Amino acid sequence: MSSATEAAAAERRYIDALNEGMATALEEDERVVVMGIDVGAGGGIFRVTKGLYERFGPERVIDTPIAEMGYVGAAVGAAMTGLRPIVEIMFMDFVGVCLDPILNQAAKLRYMTAGALEIPVVFRMQTGAGKAAGAQHSQSLEAWFAHVPGLKVVLPATVADARDLMLAAVRDPNPVVFVENRRLYGSKGDIDADPLPLGKARVARPGEQVTVLTWGQMLRTCLAAAEEGDASLEVIDLRSLAPLDMETILASVRRTGRLLIVHEAIQDFGAGAEIAARVGDQLFDELRTPVRRLGTPTVPMPFSPDLEKALLPTSKAISTAAEALVAEG
Amino acid sequence: MSSATEAAAAERRYIDALNEGMATALEEDERVVVMGIDVGAGGGIFRVTKGLYERFGPERVIDTPIAEMGYVGAAVGAAMTGLRPIVEIMFMDFVGVCLDPILNQAAKLRYMTAGALEIPVVFRMQTGAGKAAGAQHSQSLEAWFAHVPGLKVVLPATVADARDLMLAAVRDPNPVVFVENRRLYGSKGDIDADPLPLGKARVARPGEQVTVLTWGQMLRTCLAAAEEGDASLEVIDLRSLAPLDMETILASVRRTGRLLIVHEAIQDFGAGAEIAARVGDQLFDELRTPVRRLGTPTVPMPFSPDLEKALLPTSKAISTAAEALVAEG
Amino acid sequence: MSTSVQASTTDSPAVPERELFATMALIRAFETRVAELYRDGEIPGFVHTSLGQEAVAAGVGEALADDDYVATTHRGHGHCLARGMDVDAMMAELFARGAGICHGKGGSMHVADPSHGVLGANAIVGASLPLAVGAGLSSKHLSQGRVAVAFFGEGAVNQGAFHEAVNLAAIWSLPVLLVCENNIYAEFSDSRTLTRVPSVVERCAAYGVDATAVDGNDVAAVYELASAAAARCRAGEGPFLIEAATYRWHGHYEGDPQPYKPDGEEASWRERDPLEVSGKRLAAVGEASAAEQATLREEAGARVEAAIERARSLPAPDLEEAYADVFGD
Amino acid sequence: MSTSVQASTTDSPAVPERELFATMALIRAFETRVAELYRDGEIPGFVHTSLGQEAVAAGVGEALADDDYVATTHRGHGHCLARGMDVDAMMAELFARGAGICHGKGGSMHVADPSHGVLGANAIVGASLPLAVGAGLSSKHLSQGRVAVAFFGEGAVNQGAFHEAVNLAAIWSLPVLLVCENNIYAEFSDSRTLTRVPSVVERCAAYGVDATAVDGNDVAAVYELASAAAARCRAGEGPFLIEAATYRWHGHYEGDPQPYKPDGEEASWRERDPLEVSGKRLAAVGEASAAEQATLREEAGARVEAAIERARSLPAPDLEEAYADVFGD
Ligand SMILES: Cc1ncc(C[n+]2csc(CCOP(=O)(O)OP(=O)(O)O)c2C)c(N)n1
Ligand SMILES: Cc1ncc(C[n+]2csc(CCOP(=O)(O)OP(=O)(O)O)c2C)c(N)n1
Ligand SMILES: [Mg+2]
């Protein structure tokens, strides 16, 4: 029995589950490599890749210079030619220096070559506010990637998904943007026996009155809101923005008649808008109340923890918004 | 009487109006400079900056190497220190190599310095499909910029706005993403006597039954749809995504009870979703029919002109969608 | 550092000058006709021909093994033909036909044929470099002994992607052959004005990568150097850069009026027509008389003509093509 | 190219060693306490101290004129203090107070004070370079004679932004002083393993930019070189690069366990403590005895302590701050 299997029984941290996902991927497929700044000997700036270098060696767990355009592009080139790289962009904000290989190469070259190129690459990015990291280290830009045809976008919110979605992403023949929220790294939980496939949303908590749809780190806040508030909330963990599991969303909203979408990203032009627009269209006659969204207001994320806290959606704000919907109709 | 004033009387092309806007900006303010690849001696790859180099010299109209990260970043640095650069990113798709100065510097440094830095820079980007330019030269990514606090995003659709929004953008003390659609360059029209301010939408054609909201090159297609179809369409030219003139939109939809949003960008997670979500929420009780959107399907833009045409919204598709809304309720 | 690979007559394989000539003749015929077809509106989109630069494509192409990788640029027809891309399928692609090598979804700027190791032309300046580094990484990791070639223009050397990619190839000691076609111009600009160090060989010293300049209009010289360099790569000695001095006879794009070319410059380069340079040698050593050369050129012309006729007769892609190949499963 | 600026005793101004010492003492006191306050949870976010690198900040800072520009990095406290940033306002910023120099919206990684020419610390590696190039462009365009300094680490040299920005400064012959603090490490990595050419001075030859290496722990040497280099910039001779060899005593971030530092390395650098190198000289020439030096250091400590006391007593920003300064009007 491998140590991975033993560990599967016990509760663990999100960060360990990510690590385990990568370790399993490295173990089961020779072609898998891990790349990024200090992911190797240093074990990762947040220690997500701890031990992988020692276990799989410098040829499989590759330290890079601070040269994201170069090494992310190289990961894409390697994915076209037989490897299956998991490449880390340390903070999602840093895509500002390396979008081209994601936007114009990985996302498009399968299509442009009529399927002749396959590009199985995982772009790991750590995201999120709430740690006073300032405006250049706190952004949630998942909506950008969801807007680009050819990319899958997954956002594990639970310990189980940290491992399961990682494995699913590596096994997927397509480029996958894999969004980790730093605030989840220390969160604890169990591993599911039966992983949900990439592309399926999960009802994290059943409820009757309001469907609360969310992803990533906000799942915990929404679950807290469900505990604290008066309304009965059905909380859905979306898990992936592309593919987008409208079926699960629509089924829930058909029952509750109300939808509140919560995300940490800036609300304006955020990913919640797409879902609100679709549900508003497809369930026009069934909605009891308007679809509401709760995201961060349109300001860069300030450094001050107090200001940061004031801007991010809280469980109180979520339950209040949900109750307001119930009161509305 | 300057040649600019004389020209103001006659009909001209969109491309000339852009040029005129830049010329006037260069004339009226010493601090204005134009920067980009071949914008100088070469007059611009599409000839948008033709003659400016001869008229204002190489110090004001600056040719750059193919080094967008460097020169766009330099434009932002120059804007912080007294200049007012108009910097060209030849194709919007190329933001993949130079997003950081826009996303993390220009958009955020005023805020992070509590207003101590002012960053009056215009990012000109040419966009759009319909010219068989392929997937890496055809994208409309305006939704990305609208999602970033601190950026204004304007999209002139008319000849008048090509000049007026250019001047407004240069005079604005904030970073402005200025989106030009290549297919509009040759379009003709008059210059308005009375420019509408940046941030105001314009009712391009009054109508009764369906509000059709659009921007950029799709305005012409929507106007054609209004002519061709059976429904009475009120066509709104949004002109800017940030600021977003909800007032004009809501006023129109309150009257018509129906909204169709049309854009060339990929529909999924596009800018139309935000407006659909807001209208769906704010006019929940007043909408006669669901808010509909018409954008490009979720595929990279193929090279083939036939396929391209099949993917882009047509006037026929627009009038059909509008008529379907009228039939619905 | 700049001359460590010499074309030594003892080590090098015999120069297959007749094949090289034939390849150049094919490229010449192809590009000549493509320029005309583009002018006449038979080929849509953007087209950049490599007329005058045939010796680089032929010399490098012939020096490679069948399974080596090539990543190239917007000016990539010659490289593809030299790698044996099917002329029919390539011409059909430029015509945007469903039977095109990319089913009409790539076009001139994106022709690709992974089955011949051609990872594709690329419309983003500099993008070929990180992709080739990735291919080199695959080759090394999978112990395949395949060389990965990146073609790029001297204009791309100012891009960050060049800097980052060359450094990565160096520290990882990858089998990457960097081939810079220095044709003096980047669009409308003389590249010598866009850097203080116009010699790419000299700039390459910053990465500790060996580099050699070569007469890019002498196909034998290119072939010998590329053979030696590829052998070096294959022997595990790491990357190598070739700077081939050459000239594009036509404009940046077809139709470019080229006011930026000084009088006589193009004429003097045309005097050193790569086909004539090689042809003289062929005649001198008795390998192919002038008449035989004319026959080779006629055959090439006929091959291209047949491809054109075929392409003309082919249908546009089926509409379903527009939706295919976005994702694999 | 690497030694064209010599610290010549005849041309150079007298070295104000006492002031330099005092500045270093202030930085030392500030950073020492910041490290403790961060460990104790009084300062939030990310903190990167420059302990051990004080001579570079002090030497360059003192060599500049009052209105020169400085763009710096995540490790920018020293540079800001050396430019005269108010200690109180800066400490308050690190404490995320409303009275902070950025009203609590910037923090350690973004302290800025445009009134002292400080365009800001920056959390994106390499971003300081294009911004400084832009500031240099402003200075040249507006004939202001201001020098624009970019501080950056040797790790940033592998970024595309470095490559593009240095080339721009060169071809435009801008008054840009490039100051590379080579402290050996980029995060957990020994930068000598991330390039084949660890000498930044050598790499700089690729741009035709003159460059000189200096002992970054000798404040007088830094001062003399920076003075000469700034004078050269001001005289219109274009950019210049200084590579200052130094060492960070602490980890990449506060709390970094630093397993990557070889035994004895840090100790040997601590033996060359910049304050002691300078102090010995001060004592030797009779400018400041050991006792006087102790007093200077005590004064610095008291200044910092007062700033801390004050910062502790200050309130967090008003919530309205979160919404202010996104746009100017
Ligand atoms: C990132 C990016 N910037 C700008 C362009 C526009 N562009 C296309 S080709 C070209 C010139 C390239 O010059 P060079 O690298 O010398 O290649 P050549 O055209 O001479 O073969 C430019 C600027 C682009 N395609 N991509
Ligand atoms: C674009 C980007 N990539 C990665 C990082 C993460 N990061 C922050 S500091 C740093 C190391 C910088 O090393 P160096 O330039 O030598 O500066 P030093 O920390 O030694 O002062 C890295 C990788 C970042 N902030 N920005
Ligand atoms: Mg060129």
Ligand SMILES: [Mg+2]
């Ligand atoms: Mg360093």
